[in-house]
Amino acid sequence: MRAKYVLSEVFMGLWRNVTMTVAMIITMAVSLTMLGASVLMLMQVNNMKVFFYDKIQVSIFLKKDVSPDQRTAIESALKSDPLVKEYTHETKEQAYENFKTMFRDAPDLVNAVKPDTLPEAFRVSLHDPEEYQKAYDKYKTFDGINDIVDQRRLLGKIFGILGALQNMALVIAVVQGLAALLLVANTIQVAAYSKRREVAVMKLVGASNWFVQAPFVLEAAFAGLIGSIIAFIALVIAKRFLIDGSLSVLTELLTPVPWRNILLMLPLLAGVGTLVNSITGWITLRFYLRI
Amino acid sequence: MIRLEHVTKTYPKASRPSLDEVSVSIEKGDFVFFIGPSGSGKSTIIKLLLREIQPTRGKVNVNGREVGSMRSWKISGFRRSIGCVFQDFRLLPNRTAYENVAFALEVIGKSKAVARRVVPEVLELVGLGGKEHRYPHELSGGEQQRVAVARAFVNRPLILLADEPTGNLDPDTSIEIMRLLDRINRTGTTVVMVTHDSNIVNQMRRRVVEIDNGRIVRDQPRGVYG
Numbered sequence: 001m002r003a004k005y006v007l008s009e010v011f012m013g014l015w016r017n018v019t020m021t022v023a024m025i026i027t028m029a030v031s032l033t034m035l036g037a038s039v040l041m042l043m044q045v046n047n048m049k050v051f052f053y054d055k056i057q058v059s060i061f062l063k064k065d066v067s068p069d070q071r072t073a074i075e076s077a078l079k080s081d082p083l084v085k086e087y088t089h090e091t092k093e094q095a096y097e098n099f100k101t102m103f104r105d106a107p108d109l110v111n112a113v114k115p116d117t118l119p120e121a122f123r124v125s126l127h128d129p130e131e132y133q134k135a136y137d138k139y140k141t142f143d144g145i146n147d148i149v150d151q152r153r154l155l156g157k158i159f160g161i162l163g164a165l166q167n168m169a170l171v172i173a174v175v176q177g178l179a180a181l182l183l184v185a186n187t188i189q190v191a192a193y194s195k196r197r198e199v200a201v202m203k204l205v206g207a208s209n210w211f212v213q214a215p216f217v218l219e220a221a222f223a224g225l226i227g228s229i230i231a232f233i234a235l236v237i238a239k240r241f242l243i244d245g246s247l248s249v250l251t252e253l254l255t256p257v258p259w260r261n262i263l264l265m266l267p268l269l270a271g272v273g274t275l276v277n278s279i280t281g282w283i284t285l286r287f288y289l290r291i
Numbered sequence: 292m293i294r295l296e297h298v299t300k301t302y303p304k305a306s307r308p309s310l311d312e313v314s315v316s317i318e319k320g321d322f323v324f325f326i327g328p329s330g331s332g333k334s335t336i337i338k339l340l341l342r343e344i345q346p347t348r349g350k351v352n353v354n355g356r357e358v359g360s361m362r363s364w365k366i367s368g369f370r371r372s373i374g375c376v377f378q379d380f381r382l383l384p385n386r387t388a389y390e391n392v393a394f395a396l397e398v399i400g401k402s403k404a405v406a407r408r409v410v411p412e413v414l415e416l417v418g419l420g421g422k423e424h425r426y427p428h429e430l431s432g433g434e435q436q437r438v439a440v441a442r443a444f445v446n447r448p449l450i451l452l453a454d455e456p457t458g459n460l461d462p463d464t465s466i467e468i469m470r471l472l473d474r475i476n477r478t479g480t481t482v483v484m485v486t487h488d489s490n491i492v493n494q495m496r497r498r499v500v501e502i503d504n505g506r507i508v509r510d511q512p513r514g515v516y517g
Contacts, residue, residue: 005397197383198394204341204381205442206370207398209363 009215010222013191020190021223024183028227031176032273033234036265038169040235040257045162048155048255053129056151060122060139063146070144077142078122083135087124092116119146180227181280184220188284191216213285220281224273231273232266292450292481293317293340298349300335308347309335311505317483319449322476324492325485326516327502333485336502337454340483341375342366354449371399374443374451374480378458380435382427388414388438389423395442409445417441417471433464440471444480451475453484457491465491489516 014021062071078087090098096115103109126135132150139148192199202212239262294316301308309332317323325333338344339351342358351358354372361369382391392413393406414423417437427435436456443451453472457465469491476482486492492499492515499514500507 197381201381201383201394202398203367204370204375205395205399205446206367206373208367208400211398211400 006211006214006218010218013195013215013219014222016194017187017190020183020187024180024187024223025227025230027176027180027183028224028273028277029230029234031173031180032228032231032269034169034173034176035272036231036235036269037238038166038173039268040261040265041162041166041169043261044255044257045159045166048162049159051255052155053152056125056129056155058124058126058132058135059149059151060124060145061119061147061149062121063144064119066120066144070142074122074139074142074144077139078124081135081138083126083128083131083138085125085127087122090121090123092118092120095119095121177276181276184223184277184280185284187223188216188220188281191219192285213282216285217278217281220277221274224275224277225270227277228266228269228273231269235262235265292319292321292354293483294350294352295336295339296350296352298339298346298351300332300339300344301347308332308505310339310346310502312349313502313505313507314349315500315507315510317481319481320476320479322473322482322495322497323484324495324497324499324514325483325502326487326492326499328487331502332505333502334454337375337452337483337485340450340452341373342369367399371446372449374446374448376436376439376443376451376453376456378455380427380432380439380459382435382438382442384427387424387426388419388430388434388441391427391438392442392445395445399446410441413441413445414438416444416474418467431464432460433467436460436464436468437471440468440475444475448480450481450483453482453486455486455488456484457486457488462490466494469495492516 060074062074075089078084092115095118096113099113099118100110124135126132129152132152136148136150139145199212239257239259243257296314298310298313299308300310311332313332313336325336327333335344339346340353340358342361346359349359353369356369358369383394386394389410392410393403396406396409397403411420411423414420417440419434419437419441422430422434425434427438430438436459440456451472456472457468460468465488472482472484473495496513496515499509499511499516501509501514
């Protein structure tokens with residue numbers, strides 16, 4: 001009976017003020033979508049770091065006019081280097097073959113490149129990719145080396161872009177979240193004002209505090225829950241039509257976003273949405289209305 | 292039942308206290324009038340007894356419980372032992388007489404079955420039998436106050452506080468309400484009534500405590516307004 005009373009009060013409260021409720025739910029949903037996207041991107045970047053750091057190499061490109069002595073000197077240094085896990089020697093011809101397979105979809109590009117134009121190189125895997133700088137400092141002094149390129153630097157740029165996107169999503173989530181919280185506070189104030197007579201009588205006859213507050217707090221929590229479900233649906237749609245759809249070319253380069261991670265967002269967003277809204281509603285009641 | 296010991300209440304920004312060193316004791320089953328001009332501090336006593344406000348100094352003891360220092364989460368339980376009636380009735384306009392009384396029961400956790408049994412009984416007691424399903428705007432002032440009395444009494448409180456309950460009523464209706472409060476008092480309920488209606492005080496011949504400028508100036512067992 002009490003539960004029924006409280007629930008009917010919640011729905012009546014939401015319906016009485018339906019435009020405000022809709023505004024509250026929409027801002028909440030946008031904020032939570034951005035939060036979810038941000039968390040997913042963070043997971044993605046971590047996942048990619050693990051995936052790629054294992055595979056990345058340091059490339060030592062040799063000069064065109066490198067002498068056999070210089071080449072042997074570098075190779076023997078690599079062979080005895082404790083930093084190096086393994087290395088391969090790539091001749092001009094091999095480099096050309098690799099290039100051809102890599103760009104087989106662009107024959108014009110392949111035709112424009114002659115076997116001679118590609119540099120000879122050592123492809124080096126380090127035990128710890130973080131120690132790139134040490135390796136770089138050691139080998140830059142060798143003669144016959146044109147350039148040393150760490151793939152981690154290239155990846156670093158990609159991670160930088162992803163990180164920037166993630167921060168942007170987080171900023172939007174916070175700003176929208178603030179707007180949503182103000183709307184929640186306002187909705188609760190309006191709801192409490194429209195029920196001020198009932199509240200006065202309830203306090204007079206000795207209804208417990210939680211009984212007076214519960215309908216309002218639940219109203220806020222319910223809006224948060226709806227908002228989080230909408231945000232989850234938005235993430236599912238983004239996964240289905242963006243990541244697996246029009247952006248799938250990009251995801252080949254990056255690591256795939258598993259459905260498991262997307263599903264994980266539902267409890268996360270629902271938890272954050274309902275909890276933050278309830279607390280806001282409760283604080284509003286305590287400080288603005290002294291219920 | 293009710294004991295005020297050297298109670299002083301000064302509102303913030305007020306130049307002088309609303310109540311100044313007031314001590315008064317009310318026994319179980321008493322019927323007490325607090326009288327005095329507007330602003331004398333008599334309504335402050337009701338607010339203190341309901342724990343709407345806390346005393347600046349002194350002790351307020353109700354039903355053996357120290358109200359002044361009571362924890363806020365204990366207030367709701369405490370108020371269930373007190374009924375309260377006001378000049379402006381404080382009924383819910385969108386609920387019928389029955390629903391107004393039942394609401395008071397439901398919000399303290401009583402079941403609908405209890406309400407169905409108790410509410411018609413108490414409405415009958417206050418003389419509203421047959422008018423259970425009228426809304427407040429369909430009732431006269433006196434009848435609305437009867438609904439308020441029924442709501443205050445439905446939990447069988449130990450104490451009934453009445454803050455100028457006849458202030459909005461004509462003399463005849465006022466007397467009917469007083470008869471009702473008298474009947475409630477005869478069931479053993481302590482009644483504390485704040486008023487400046489001299490007719491009523493003179494007719495009832497009950498204990499009168501007169502307050503002026505926040506101090507008790509008279510306390511008579513079977514007093515008149517005078």
